[in-house]
Amino acid sequence: MKLIPRDKFLSSRHERGARQAANFMTGAEQNSSRGMAGLRAGELHVWLSFTEGMTAVDELFFEQQLSEAERMRAEKIVFPGGRLEFALARALLRGVLSRYHPVDPAAWRFAYDLQGKPFISGPADAPRLQFSVTHTRGLVACAVALDSAVGVDAEHLEARDDLLAVARQFLGVATSRELENLSGDALTLRFCEQWARQEAWAKAVGSGLAALPMSAENAAGWQFFQRQVSPRHILTAAVRRGNQRPAILKVRTAVWRRRNENLDLAVNEAGCE
Numbered sequence: 001m002k003l004i005p006r007d008k009f010l011s012s013r014h015e016r017g018a019r020q021a022a023n024f025m026t027g028a029e030q031n032s033s034r035g036m037a038g039l040r041a042g043e044l045h046v047w048l049s050f051t052e053g054m055t056a057v058d059e060l061f062f063e064q065q066l067s068e069a070e071r072m073r074a075e076k077i078v079f080p081g082g083r084l085e086f087a088l089a090r091a092l093l094r095g096v097l098s099r100y101h102p103v104d105p106a107a108w109r110f111a112y113d114l115q116g117k118p119f120i121s122g123p124a125d126a127p128r129l130q131f132s133v134t135h136t137r138g139l140v141a142c143a144v145a146l147d148s149a150v151g152v153d154a155e156h157l158e159a160r161d162d163l164l165a166v167a168r169q170f171l172g173v174a175t176s177r178e179l180e181n182l183s184g185d186a187l188t189l190r191f192c193e194q195w196a197r198q199e200a201w202a203k204a205v206g207s208g209l210a211a212l213p214m215s216a217e218n219a220a221g222w223q224f225f226q227r228q229v230s231p232r233h234i235l236t237a238a239v240r241r242g243n244q245r246p247a248i249l250k251v252r253t254a255v256w257r258r259r260n261e262n263l264d265l266a267v268n269e270a271g272c273e
């Protein structure tokens with residue numbers, strides 16, 4: 001999918017959304033945490049939460065929401081910002097799922113298939129929600145669909161020396177040749193677009209990086225949405241094509257409200273699409 005040119009990509013709506021998303025908001029800027037319009041078959045909902053402006057205290061709040069198993073995983077994360085992103089992603093996932101099925105966010109249980117793809121294992125009466133989660137520097141995102149396989153990937157736009165080598169290893173010959181003709185910001189942007197697209201598909205399929213590169217034949221059964229959701233972030237979501245109409249994408253930017261020891265997820269309407 002064609003992206004908006006770099007100097008124009010950030011609409012004032014997204015700019016406001018990205019800034020405000022980092023805050024813990026009150027009052028008119030957030031709606032109530034429950035009762036949002038439901039998820040219809042054929043819809044793909046992507047939720048964003050930016051980490052800019054979050055503090056160590058915020059991180060502690062998110063970590064307090066983790067299950068015991070999740071806390072053990074978080075403790076092993078050593079790279080800067082990694083724990084916050086992991087804990088935030090879990091809080092976002094639980095909070096988002098609870099908007100579609102009215103249970104406490106802590107009630108959700110997750111299990112992993114043999115390839116590492118997570119799925120909902122409880123509560124028993126949960127609807128057939130499919131989800132995918134991604135975290136990258138400064139952003140976590142969660143995609144949800146009803147009864148349809150979904151994958152999401154976000155990439156932080158930053159120059160790296162090894163982009164071409166990574167492309168040759170994972171993204172296939174055609175993409176590597178295309179990237180070899182680029183340099184600087186254009187190379188970074190195109191690499192991240194291609195990477196996010198292929199990784200979103202690989203997560204939807206459930207095989208992870210082992211399935212790459214994605215062939216045109218493999219991609220045929222899937223619908224892709226790609227957005228530049230902040231000056232530094234590319235996001236792609238992949239959803240299995242239905243027999244009827246194309247899927248509809250709805251993007252929401254999450255904000256958080258502290259209530260005693262709990263965190264409540266709300267929607268920043270300014271960041272909605």
Ligand SMILES: CC(C)(COP(=O)(O)OP(=O)(O)OC[C@H]1O[C@@H](n2cnc3c(N)ncnc32)[C@H](O)[C@@H]1OP(=O)(O)O)[C@@H](O)C(=O)NCCC(=O)NCCS
Pocket residue numbers: 086089114115116117118132133134135136152153154199202203204205206207208209210
């Ligand atoms: C899945 C994968 C592409 C994620 O890439 P990443 O850039 O490191 O991380 P992202 O933040 O975008 O996504 C991480 C999320 O992907 C999800 N995920 C992990 N494995 C997955 C899979 N096989 N399919 C779909 N989603 C998967 C998880 O929700 C994970 O979040 P969590 O760590 O908080 O649980 C990568 O980890 C991968 O390929 N893993 C290999 C899986 C593998 O080797 N499985 C064989 C096991 S025998």
